[in-house]
Amino acid sequence: MERKNEIPKAANPDDYLDQFKAFVEIVRILRRDCPWDGKQTNESIAQLLIEETYETLDAIKKHDDEEFCGELGDLLLHIVMHAAMAEERGAFNLTDVLKKIQSKLVYRHPHVFGGRKAKDVVEVEQNWEALKQEEKTEGESILSGMSEQMPALTYSQSMQRRVAGVGFDWEEVEEIIDKLAEEVMEIKHARDQLEKAREFGDLLFTLANIARRLDIDLEMALRAANQRFYRRFTHMEELCRQRGFNLADLSLEQQNALWEEAKKKVG
Numbered sequence: 543m544e545r546k547n548e549i550p551k552a553a554n555p556d557d558y559l560d561q562f563k564a565f566v567e568i569v570r571i572l573r574r575d576c577p578w579d580g581k582q583t584n585e586s587i588a589q590l591l592i593e594e595t596y597e598t599l600d601a602i603k604k605h606d607d608e609e610f611c612g613e614l615g616d617l618l619l620h621i622v623m624h625a626a627m628a629e630e631r632g633a634f635n636l637t638d639v640l641k642k643i644q645s646k647l648v649y650r651h652p653h654v655f656g657g658r659k660a661k662d663v664v665e666v667e668q669n670w671e672a673l674k675q676e677e678k679t680e681g682e683s684i685l686s687g688m689s690e691q692m693p694a695l696t697y698s699q700s701m702q703r704r705v706a707g708v709g710f711d712w713e714e715v716e717e718i719i720d721k722l723a724e725e726v727m728e729i730k731h732a733r734d735q736l737e738k739a740r741e742f743g744d745l746l747f748t749l750a751n752i753a754r755r756l757d758i759d760l761e762m763a764l765r766a767a768n769q770r771f772y773r774r775f776t777h778m779e780e781l782c783r784q785r786g787f788n789l790a791d792l793s794l795e796q797q798n799a800l801w802e803e804a805k806k807k808v809g
Contacts, residue, residue, distance in 0.1 A: 547571050547575060549568075550563075550564040550565075550567035550568050550571070551564055552564045565618070565622065566622055566626075566636065569619070569622045569623055569626055570626060573623075573626050573627070573630070579623075582623070582627070583627060584624055584627050584628065587620065587623065587624075590620065591617075591620045591624075592691070594613065594616045594617050594620055595617065597613050597616070598610070598613040598614060598616075598617055599762070599765075600613075601613045603762075603765075603766075621639075622636065625639050649673065650669075650670055650673050650674070652669070652673075653666065653669065667703070667707065668707055670707070671684070671703070671704060671706075671707020671708065672707065672708070674704075674707075675707075675708070684704050684705065684707075684708060685701055685704060685705070688700060688701065688704075693761055694746075695746070695750055695760045695761050695764065696760070696761045698746070698747050698750035698751075698760075699750045699751075699753065699754045699759075699760055699761075702750065702751050702754050703754060706754075712751075712755070715752060715755040715756065718748060718751050718752050718755060719752060721748050722745070722748045722749065722752065725741060725744050725745040725748050726745065728741045728744070729741045729742055729745060770809065773804075773808045773809070774801060774804040774805055774808055775801075775804070777804040777807055777808045778797070778800045778801060778803075778804050781800055781803065781804070782800070
């Protein structure tokens with residue numbers, strides 16, 4: 543009979559450090575004894591980390607704390623699993639990860655752990671970007687180190703925040719809105735498809751900049767708009783089923799009337 547592993551348990555169930563130690567040990571056992579977990583690499587499960595992140599965002603959006611708690615656990619599993627794999631190949635271990643993030647947090651919060659003052663959130667963000675720049679090697683761009691795996695809209699806002707940290711920014715948000723109108727006109731006057739695509743990219747980039755200045759996460763705002771459209775359109779379909787209509791057979795005016803009805807009903 544095959545011997546089973548003893549399940550690691552926290553000495554004190556209410557002590558998060560004890561729980562964390564037991565959790566790390568479970569991950570180590572899985573890497574050693576589970577055929578699936580044991581064959582994975584940092585590369586093979588990389589995409590799963592992105593998927594788990596989006597599932598966590600969904601839980602936050604739904605204000606479902608039970609699901610949110612579970613999704614944070616899934617994220618923690620990936621962090622510990624990645625660190626375990628790195629330790630196995632002699633790169634670094636979980637202790638190194640913890641030391642590194644602690645050091646970074648202390649260094650980038652001199653207004654909390656040092657003598658520097660920060661009067662408001664804006665100044666904190668500016669100090670953060672300035673300190674990040676100090677960490678870079680000579681000649682390295684402030685835009686280096688940004689992951690191109692980020693969604694394009696998120697990448698735009700992240701890039702804009704970085705350059706704003708060194709003062710490269712519009713003085714007033716109204717100026718950016720004026721720029722938006724200019725970009726719309728450039729799309730209208732584009733001569734070919736290539737130029738239209740280029741100008742449309744500039745339009746989206748400008749929208750990302752406006753959202754940043756209004757403290758709006760553009761990715762989350764667009765996701766919310768997608769969800770609103772989904773709710774409204776599926777309600778239109780349900781209304782058609784209830785009334786014996788075929789949505790495709792209705793005129794655009796009739797469809798728009800249903801859309802307005804759906805907006806009032808489902809928001």
